[in-house]
Amino acid sequence: MSDSVSQQIEQVVKNNDVVLFMKGTPDFPQCGFSQRVAAILNSYEIPFSAVNVLLSNDVREGIKAYSDWPTIPQLYVNAEFVGGCDIVSEMHDGGELEELLAPYKK
Amino acid sequence: MAPKPEEVVDMIRQSIPDAVVEVNVYSGDDHFELRVISSSFSGKTRIQQHKMVYAALGEQMKQAIHALALKTSTPKENT
Numbered sequence: 001m002s003d004s005v006s007q008q009i010e011q012v013v014k015n016n017d018v019v020l021f022m023k024g025t026p027d028f029p030q031c032g033f034s035q036r037v038a039a040i041l042n043s044y045e046i047p048f049s050a051v052n053v054l055l056s057n058d059v060r061e062g063i064k065a066y067s068d069w070p071t072i073p074q075l076y077v078n079a080e081f082v083g084g085c086d087i088v089s090e091m092h093d094g095g096e097l098e099e100l101l102a103p104y105k106k
Numbered sequence: 107m108a109p110k111p112e113e114v115v116d117m118i119r120q121s122i123p124d125a126v127v128e129v130n131v132y133s134g135d136d137h138f139e140l141r142v143i144s145s146s147f148s149g150k151t152r153i154q155q156h157k158m159v160y161a162a163l164g165e166q167m168k169q170a171i172h173a174l175a176l177k178t179s180t181p182k183e184n185t
Contacts, residue, residue: 069153070160070171086176087152 005062013066013076017104018048021063022073026050033085034073040092041075046104077101114140114163121162122146126181137173148180 012019018041024030026038041048053060053072063074067081075082077100082088091097111129118125128141140159147155155178160171 068157070168081153083153083156087156090152090177 001062001065002058005058006066009059009062009066012049012051014079016049016076017078018046018101019051019076020048020073021051021053021059021076023052023054025052030054031072033071037073037075037085037088040088040097041101043092044098044101045106046101047106048104077104111138114138114167117164117167118142118159118162122158137175138170139175139177141177141179143179143181145181147178148182152178 020026020034020037020041022029022031022034022038024034026042029035029038038050051059051063053063060072063072064070067074069081069084071084073084073088075084075088082097082100083091088097091100111131114129115127118127122142122144124144124146126143128139130139132138142155142159147158150158156176159176159178163171
């Protein structure tokens with residue numbers, strides 16, 4: 001991964017409280033797992049940024065190297081990697097996600 | 107093409123010997139569900155636990171991982 005891509009990713013992760021790297025957009029998700037995480041985030045009515053990795057293969061592969069995590073979607077809160085669809089769903093079901101996202105409610 | 111359940115169990119057991127592994131393969135599409143229970147997960151975050159399973163599944167499973175729904179727990183959490 002080139003420095004510029006990793007710097008771009010670092011910037012996005014640091015400059016957005018809640019950011020989801022996904023396939024497609026929250027309104028037009030292009031994969032079931034991405035759709036599920038976007039829907040979960042929408043249910044909390046918190047502002048979040050979304051990066052459509054399908055627009056750049058560098059970002060699509062770069063984000064996997066950045067977090068050492070093999071799949072998309074990837075959720076970051078307060079510049080920390082939270083997880084992919086499985087972990088976000090499990091945290092959502094267990095109430096942990098609500099706690100984590102509480103500070104970012106409108 | 108989703109892997110055969112026995113393949114998945116063997117691969118995981120090679121890296122996580124005490125793992126109890128439950129595999130559900132959905133023949134319709136190539137999604138598969140995996141539950142892995144191991145005492146070696148204790149004290150680790152979910153992310154670390156999942157990374158252990160991904161590492162156990164290895165390189166040739168990289169493609170299959172996209173269709174994987176994974177749940178990990180320690181024996182205590184599972185009771």
